[in-house]
Amino acid sequence: MLAKERAVALEAVQKAMRVCRQVYCHLRADDTEYKSDASPVTVADYAVQAVVNTVLAEAFPDVRIVGEEDARGLRDTQQPQVAHLRERITTLANSVLESTQTTEQLLAAIDRGRYEGGARGQHWTLDPIDGTKGFVRGGQYAVCLALIEDGQVQLGVLGCPNLPSMGSGSPEDGMGERGVLFVAVRGHGAYQRAWKSTSEHPIKLAASSHTSDMADFTDARLCESWEAAHSDHGTAARIRASLGIKARPVRLDSQCKYGVVARGEADIYLRLPTRADYVEKIWDHAAGSLLVEEAGARITDADGRPLQFGHGRYLSMNRGIVVAHRDRHAAVLEAVQAQMHG
Ligand SMILES: Nc1ncnc2c1ncn2[C@@H]1O[C@H](COP(=O)(O)O)[C@@H](OP(=O)(O)O)[C@H]1O
Ligand SMILES: [Mg+2]
Numbered sequence: 473m474l475a476k477e478r479a480v481a482l483e484a485v486q487k488a489m490r491v492c493r494q495v496y497c498h499l500r501a502d503d504t505e506y507k508s509d510a511s512p513v514t515v516a517d518y519a520v521q522a523v524v525n526t527v528l529a530e531a532f533p534d535v536r537i538v539g540e541e542d543a544r545g546l547r548d549t550q551q552p553q554v555a556h557l558r559e560r561i562t563t564l565a566n567s568v569l570e571s572t573q574t575t576e577q578l579l580a581a582i583d584r585g586r587y588e589g590g591a592r593g594q595h596w597t598l599d600p601i602d603g604t605k606g607f608v609r610g611g612q613y614a615v616c617l618a619l620i621e622d623g624q625v626q627l628g629v630l631g632c633p634n635l636p637s638m639g640s641g642s643p644e645d646g647m648g649e650r651g652v653l654f655v656a657v658r659g660h661g662a663y664q665r666a667w668k669s670t671s672e673h674p675i676k677l678a679a680s681s682h683t684s685d686m687a688d689f690t691d692a693r694l695c696e697s698w699e700a701a702h703s704d705h706g707t708a709a710r711i712r713a714s715l716g717i718k719a720r721p722v723r724l725d726s727q728c729k730y731g732v733v734a735r736g737e738a739d740i741y742l743r744l745p746t747r748a749d750y751v752e753k754i755w756d757h758a759a760g761s762l763l764v765e766e767a768g769a770r771i772t773d774a775d776g777r778p779l780q781f782g783h784g785r786y787l788s789m790n791r792g793i794v795v796a797h798r799d800r801h802a803a804v805l806e807a808v809q810a811q812m813h814g
């Protein structure tokens with residue numbers, strides 16, 4: 473059951489979490505760049521992609537990886553800002569890797585993430601830091617790694633360095649030590665562990681199928697992006713009202729949302745398009761989608777279609793995300809469609 477892949481993925485993500493922790497809350501202004509779409513990328517995003525890809529390639533020499541970042545912006549050595557970034561990335565990556573790598577080797581490792589993906593064979597997908605805006609702001613973020621075979625996610629690992637071991641991850645709520653790992657293998661359940669521990673415990677969604685009234689959403693909790701630009705909060709508020717949900721939404725960055733739903737601290741995750749032209753990326757959902765499925769949820773897009781991870785780097789056949797307990801998903805989807813099209 474992918475024992476070697478699971479062990480290597482956990483090792484890679486744990487090393488990545490150590491990199492993130494060194495940078496989190498210590499970012500300097502020149503540690504962050506803005507990409508062509510104006511989204512941020514920091515030294516930690518680059519260093520994590522270098523570390524994870526290096527660990528994967530050591531264990532699996534022919535590995536194929538679809539990674540969010542690439543090293544293009546790091547090759548113009550004439551720019552002082554680029555020289556600074558390269559130096560920081562090299563120091564950070566080597567602080568957790570077993571054997572010291574040169575800057576060139578680390579840039580090549582980052583660029584191993586340029587695989588185009590597709591419907592055949594095996595490849596990994598990596599989001600070195602999901603929720604970079606949360607990472608920069610001091611919110612939640614996650615290192616997300618998944619293995620995809622013939623378009624289907626088979627293994628997913630989420631490393632959440634700032635998520636408490638209990639509590640929904642919103643700033644005012646949280647107990648226990650921060651830093652958890654989530655892991656799922658298809659057909660083998662969903663697990664959580666403290667990131668510095670080796671013991672795991674199984675997790676599952678809050679509402680069991682034995683609950684007498686799955687149609688009653690009064691006590692349900694809905695989670696969504698912190699960033700209003702990433703998910704339509706207004707439509708989600710109308711959906712909450714139509715389902716009779718009383719609680720305020722739980723807002724947090726990154727695929728930590730999938731972890732919070734998988735361990736039963738939220739019941740619904742909605743991601744509703746804010747722009748007609750936005751297409752979701754596979755690394756933003758691969759690991760988390762398997763985690764919630766293995767914990768007992770159904771996940772589709774906002775049109776009720778299954779997520780299709782075999783179409784390259786993007787979820788080009790899908791739009792939006794709807795996650796709920798498998799016995800409640802149909803009712804949630806109906807409410808979503810009524811508000812989106814009504
Ligand atoms: N307009 C948009 N709609 C939906 N998602 C968007 C978006 N713009 C950026 N994103 C994605 O939202 C991710 C963060 O999700 P969340 O809001 O759940 O924290 C970002 O991942 P990165 O932070 O890895 O770039 C980015 O890929
Ligand atoms: Mg990004």
Ligand SMILES: [Mg+2]
Pocket residue numbers: 599601602603755756
């Ligand atoms: Mg992301």
Ligand SMILES: [Mg+2]
Pocket residue numbers: 517540599600601602603604
């Ligand atoms: Mg990212």
